[in-house]
Amino acid sequence: MSKLRIIAILTILILAFSSTITISFSQPLSATDATGFTLSLSQPPNRIISLAPGNTEILFALGLNDKIVGVTTYCDEPIEALKKEKIGNVTEIDLEKILTLQPDLILASSLTPEETVARLHELSLPVFTLKSDTIEEVIEDITKVAVLSGVEIPGSNLIKTMKDQLKKINDLSQSIPDYQKPLVFHIIWHDPIWTAGNSTFINEFITLAGGKNLAEDIQGYSTIDFEEILKRNPSIITVIENHGKNEENQLYQFVTTDNRLQTVAAIKNNQVYLIDSNLVSRPGPRVVSALQYFAQIIHPEIFGEYQNQEINSK
Amino acid sequence: MKITKKRQIILALIIILVLSMVFSLGIGGGRFQISDLLSFLQPSSLLPTEKTILFEIRLPRLILSVLVGAALSLSGAVLQGLFQNPLVDPYVLGISSGGAVGAIVAILSGISLGFITLPLFSFLFALATTFLVLRLGQIGHKMPLEIMLLAGVAIGFFFSALISLGMFLAGENLHQMVFWIMGGFWNSSWNKVYTLLPFFLIGFPIIFSYSRELNTFLLGEKVAESMGVEVEKTKKILLIVTSLLVAASVSVSGVIGFVGLVVPHIIRIIIGEDHRQLLPASLFLGSSVLLWADIFSRTLLHPVELPVGVLTSLMGAPFFIYLLRRKKKGW
Numbered sequence: 001m002s003k004l005r006i007i008a009i010l011t012i013l014i015l016a017f018s019s020t021i022t023i024s025f026s027q028p029l030s031a032t033d034a035t036g037f038t039l040s041l042s043q044p045p046n047r048i049i050s051l052a053p054g055n056t057e058i059l060f061a062l063g064l065n066d067k068i069v070g071v072t073t074y075c076d077e078p079i080e081a082l083k084k085e086k087i088g089n090v091t092e093i094d095l096e097k098i099l100t101l102q103p104d105l106i107l108a109s110s111l112t113p114e115e116t117v118a119r120l121h122e123l124s125l126p127v128f129t130l131k132s133d134t135i136e137e138v139i140e141d142i143t144k145v146a147v148l149s150g151v152e153i154p155g156s157n158l159i160k161t162m163k164d165q166l167k168k169i170n171d172l173s174q175s176i177p178d179y180q181k182p183l184v185f186h187i188i189w190h191d192p193i194w195t196a197g198n199s200t201f202i203n204e205f206i207t208l209a210g211g212k213n214l215a216e217d218i219q220g221y222s223t224i225d226f227e228e229i230l231k232r233n234p235s236i237i238t239v240i241e242n243h244g245k246n247e248e249n250q251l252y253q254f255v256t257t258d259n260r261l262q263t264v265a266a267i268k269n270n271q272v273y274l275i276d277s278n279l280v281s282r283p284g285p286r287v288v289s290a291l292q293y294f295a296q297i298i299h300p301e302i303f304g305e306y307q308n309q310e311i312n313s314k
Numbered sequence: 315m316k317i318t319k320k321r322q323i324i325l326a327l328i329i330i331l332v333l334s335m336v337f338s339l340g341i342g343g344g345r346f347q348i349s350d351l352l353s354f355l356q357p358s359s360l361l362p363t364e365k366t367i368l369f370e371i372r373l374p375r376l377i378l379s380v381l382v383g384a385a386l387s388l389s390g391a392v393l394q395g396l397f398q399n400p401l402v403d404p405y406v407l408g409i410s411s412g413g414a415v416g417a418i419v420a421i422l423s424g425i426s427l428g429f430i431t432l433p434l435f436s437f438l439f440a441l442a443t444t445f446l447v448l449r450l451g452q453i454g455h456k457m458p459l460e461i462m463l464l465a466g467v468a469i470g471f472f473f474s475a476l477i478s479l480g481m482f483l484a485g486e487n488l489h490q491m492v493f494w495i496m497g498g499f500w501n502s503s504w505n506k507v508y509t510l511l512p513f514f515l516i517g518f519p520i521i522f523s524y525s526r527e528l529n530t531f532l533l534g535e536k537v538a539e540s541m542g543v544e545v546e547k548t549k550k551i552l553l554i555v556t557s558l559l560v561a562a563s564v565s566v567s568g569v570i571g572f573v574g575l576v577v578p579h580i581i582r583i584i585i586g587e588d589h590r591q592l593l594p595a596s597l598f599l600g601s602s603v604l605l606w607a608d609i610f611s612r613t614l615l616h617p618v619e620l621p622v623g624v625l626t627s628l629m630g631a632p633f634f635i636y637l638l639r640r641k642k643k644g645w
Contacts, residue, residue, distance in 0.1 A: 074485075089485065189489060189490060189493075190501070191429075191432070191490070191493070191494075191500065191501050192493055192498060192500030192501060192619065193500065193501075194489065194493075215617075217617065218617060218618055222618045223493075223500065223618055223619040223620075224617050224618065224619065225344075225612055225616060225617045225618075225619050226371050226500070226501075227342050227343070227367050227371055227372070228343070228617045230363050230366055230367050230371075231343065231363070231367070233363065242486065250426055250428075250429070253428075254429065259366075259370065260366050260370045260371055260503070262366070263362045263363040263366050264363075
C-alpha cells in the first residue's frame with residue numbers, strides 16, 4: 001500500500017512537473033484587441049488572412065510573407081500582396097472563401113463591418129481586430145500582431161525603428177514655437193471640399209510635424225465652408241494623390257487654378273504638395289514615413305526637402 | 315380670393331425673396347454680419363480675400379440657389395398641373411436619376427474633361443432620359459399622360475438600380491457619388507451661373523406664356539381641347555421646357571428633393587389654382603426656400619457644410635404636413 005502510495009505520489013509529482021515544463025514551452029500566444037476580445041493561439045499561425053490593406057502591410061513588414069494566404073483587392077503594398085489570394089474588398093468579404101482557406105489567424109480592421117467580425121466569431125474563426133486612431137496605437141497593434149504570430153524579435157526591431165523615428169520628429173518639432181507653426185490645409189476631395197479635422201491621422205501628422213491643422217475645430221473627415229479656407233489663409237496645402245487614376249490631377253489642378261483660392265498664401269507661394277493617399281490613410285508600418293513627409297513639407301529647414309516625383313515633374 | 319389680394323401675396327413673396335437675398339449676403343463665418351453686407355457697397359476698400367469671399371463665393375452661390383429653387387418649384391407647379399396629380403415632382407420623369415447615372419458614369423469611367431465633366435455628363439444623361447421617357451410615353455401622335463407618368467417612374471426605378479450598382483462598384487470613389495446625390499451648392503462659381511442662365515431666360519417666359527392653357531387642363535384634357543387648346547402641342551412644349559430646366563439644375567446642384575414637390579402645394583393652399591398667379595408665386599417662394607435651406611446648410615454646423623438636399627427634406631416635410639393638416643385644402 002505504502003509503496004503504491006509513494007509511486008502514486010511520485011507519478012503525480014512527475015506529471016505535475018512535466019506539465020509545468022510543457023506549459024512553459026508552449027505558452028499560448030495571446031493578445032487582447034480593440035473590441036476587448038482576447039485571442040489565444042496554441043502555436044504561431046501559418047495561414048493568415050488580412051482584411052485590410054494596412055494589416056497586409058503590417059504582416060509583410062513583420063516578415064510573414066509566406067504565412068499570408070488571403071488579402072483584400074485593395075491590398076497593393078508591397079507589390080507581392082497583389083499576388084495573394086483575394087477574399088473580397090474591405091467592406092464586402094467572401095466568408096466561404098475565408099473558410100476554404102482554413103486560416104489560423106484573421107486580422108480584421110476598423111473598416112471591416114461589425115457583422116462580418118461577429119459572423120467570423122460565430123464560426124469560431126480566430127479573428128483579431130486592429131483599430132488605431134493614433135501612431136502610438138498603430139505601433140501597439142503591430143506589437144500585438146508580432147506577439148500573436150510568434151515573431152517578437154523581428155517585430156521588436158520594426159517597432160523600435162518606428163518609435164525612434166516618431167520620437168526624433170517629435171523632439172525636433174517640440175522645440176518649434178507656436179508662432180512658427182504654419183497653418184496646413186489638407187484636401188481630400190474638391191467637389192465639395194473635403195478635409196481632415198481632429199481625431200484623424202492627418203491631424204496627428206500635421207501637429208506632430210510642427211504645423212497647425214486648419215480644420216482642427218472640425219471632427220473627423222468633413223466638408224468645410226469655402227469661405228473659411230480664405231479667411232484662415234493656410235500657408236501650406238497638402239493634396240491627396242491617388243495612384244493610377246486621372247482624377248488626382250483634377251484635384252491638384254482645381255487647387256492650383258481655382259480663381260477663388262488665388263489669394264491664399266499657399267497658392268501664392270507655391271506651397272501645394274501632393275501626398276500619397278494610401279500612405280496617410282492606412283494604419284500600418286508606413287505611418288512614420290507619412291509623418292516624416294509631413295515634417296519635410298512643413299519644416300524643410302529642419303527635416304530636409306520633401307521629395308515627390310509628381311511635384312518635380314510639374 | 316380677389317385678384318388684388320393675390321397680387322399682394324405675390325408682391326410679399328418678392329419682398330421676402332429680396333430681403334432673404336440681402337440677408338444671405340451677410341452670412342459668413344456661421345453668422346450674420348452687417349459689416350459684410352456694408353462691404354458690398356464699397357468693394358474698392360476691400361482686401362483681395364474679402365473681395366473673393368463676397369464676389370466669387372457668396373454672390374454666385376446665392377444666385378445659383380435662387381435660380382435652382384425657382385426652376386424646381388416652377389417645374390413642379392407645371393408638371394402637377396399638367397398631370398393633374400399631387401404626387402408629381404420635377405424629377406417624376408426620371409430626370410434626376412438620369413442625371414445621377416451620368417455623374418456616376420463620369421466618376422467610374424475616369425473620363426476627365428476638366429471641371430465641366432460631371433455637370434456635362436449629368437446634363438446629357440438627364441436630357442437623354444427625358445427624351446427616352448417622352449418617346450416611350452408617346453403612342454401614335456398622342457402622349458397619354460398616365461402612360462408618360464408610369465414610363466417615367468419605371469425608368470426612374472431602372473436608373474436607381476443602376477445608381478446603386480455604381481455605388482456598390484465605386485470603392486474609393488464612393489464619397490464623390492454620395493456628395494453628388496445629396497445635392498448642394500458647395501462649389502458654386504460664376505461659370506455655373508453663366509451655364510445655367512440661358513436655360514432660365516428662355517425657359518421661364520415660355521412656361522409663363524402657357525398659364526392659361528394650364529388652367530384649362532384643370533378641367534381635363536377633353537375640355538381643354540374643346541376650348542381650343544392644342545393639347546398635344548402644349549404638353550410636348552411644357553414637358554420639354556421643364557425637363558431642360560430640371561436637367562440643367564440637377565447638373566449643377568445634384569439632386570435637391572422636396573422643394574419642387576411641396577412649394578407649389580403651399581402656394582395652392584394660399585393662393586389657389588389659377589396658374590397665372592400660381593406659377594410666379596411658386597417661383598418666388600421656391601427661390602426663398604432653397605436660399606434659406608442653403609443658409610442653414612452653411613451655418614448650422616459651421617464650419618462644416620451640410621448637404622442642402624438633405625436639409626430641404628428634413629425641414630420641409632414636417633412643415634408641409636403641418637400645413638396640410640391645418641388647411642385640408644388643395645388636392
